[in-house]
Amino acid sequence: MDENDPWLTNELAGSLQRAGNKVSVVCLDWSGSLSRKKSTFYITSSGTEVFIEKPVAVFSRFPLLSKLFKWGGSSCVASLLVSKLEKKNSYDLVICFSPLVTMSLPAILLAGLMKKKSLLIQWDFFPYHQRQIGMMPSGLIFNVARKVEGFLISRFKYIGCMSPANISYLRSHYPIRQEQTVFTLPIWGAASQLPKSDRSLVREKYGLPNDQPIIVFGGQLVQGRGIEDILETARLAKIQSCPATFLIIGSGLLECLVDDYISQENSNVVRLAHVPRQEYLEIIATCDLSLVCTVRDVDVPSYPSKTIDYLRVGLPIVASVEKTTDYGEHLAALGVGVYTEAGKPEELLRVIDELLKDPARMAAMKTQGPICFRENFEVDSVVSNALKVISAN
Structure with a gap:
């Protein structure tokens, strides 16, 4: 458009x-x-x-x-x-x-x-x-x-x-x-030129914390995107005092679920409405991890398009996907992410926590992301x- x-x-x-x-x-x-x-x-x-x-x-x-x-x-x-x-x-x-x-x-x-x-x-x-x-x-x-x-x-x-x-x-x-x-x-x-942005200034501009890792999910907030699992993972993270903020960028029919969660004094989730592509890239480039989520109990194998921008800016990917897809195995083989089965928020939080505690592994994925993008996508x-x-x- x-x-x-x-x-x-x-x-x-x-x-x-x-x-x-x-x-x-x-x-x-x-x-x-x-x-x-x-x-x-x-x-x-x-x-x-x-x-x-x-x-x-x-x-x-x-x-x-x-x-x-x-x-x-x-x-x-x-x-x-x-x-x-x-x-x-x-x-x-x-x-x-x-x-x-x-x-x-x-x-x-x-x-x-x-x-x-x-x-x-x-x-x-x-x-x-x-x-x-x-x-x-x-x-x-x-x-x-x-x-x-x-x-x-x-x-x-x-x-x-x-x-x-x-x-x-x-x-x-x-x-x-x-x-x-x-x-x-x-x-x-x-393979366009990525925006150069100051991490602290961008986070301040959008009301994001500077002293915590940020895990971002970008996309439509509709059925099939695992929004419920993301919010449950955030709830468990708050209970377990996991020092991370979940940033959700997007709009859609299920945005009310996200806004309701935030309104209940849950400060570990922030939602930004849809933003233009270059602005979106500028924001996610200041994050630490990215999320790809689908839903349980489906047999249609997905390969979410949000992967592309995550790789371009060098964001390690944490995927929560259906059992029937080969997406997770592909991420792991390319050295750019980890995965778990959709519908298991406890397991998703465990994988996130393990990765956040392994900065060397995250750094390797961050370096490999743009290389993987150029060679495959x-x-x-x-x-x-x-x-x-x-x-x-």
Whole structure:
């Protein structure tokens, strides 16, 4: 939505453009920030065309139906725009992100009917994850969503998954055809200049203690992010007089849980609302440890994108993740973090405490983080490898 506050999708488009391609982005503004305009258009500094459409608003007594109608109607709007752009540009490659139901008609049009070379970046295993974290009921609605998503996935020639565990999950839960190419496509980040900041001044600016280690969690405060486990870990840390502050940066439906905890005279948790990317990097660079948390009792293997910024600034990572993911093992193998099983706050606090008491190990992880980022997750390298896969098949 804002070139000055980029995310992974901005970095992907910019990398493709820098590699000599003409890139058009069709974006649906699910946040609803375009309240005065139906659509807008701009060209980024790298030359990428960005078309932003306002989603269709449909209201129902049943929230899930409202969301499904909103997705379907917005997909129709996006498909009309895509049709016009295709006549003008005759695209060679279409890239979509999961869940595909939110862009179903453009996906069918370009990847299915027009048989364009197509790449699906499979991050969200819809609707399995949504059902497991309570965002979707079982039964008819789930089964219809599963069939629709599976059909849309089958339209794509190339599918990039974040890790080998993700590939295994994809093959076991969706109808993957033999002629489809499935490969590992890591999450990525741009190797931009990091902000240079004074640790004491930044902490003072945001009301953070200078005399305690700070453990940061950055991201959306919604279901599936382990917010309850983080707060329980903070509560246990207070009981055990663990001298650490938990900094939570973000907003979302569950921010009320964080604010309620803080309001009960719990000073070991501080929450900052969403801040622009460069400001976010400046803040987390002054922290000591970072948190990656998911939830218990899910089988969808995750690879959280917040990892990228943690590595860029050299923050050791403490992960509390589901048993089915290979994320934790990957962190440990790369020498940039430690992990435990989601849903066990006592164990999470123990791991945090052990790491805080081992400054030599933390220093080694801090040094290794930026190296790991450059070698495994730098966007131009990731994009180059993906295009090689597409060109070779």
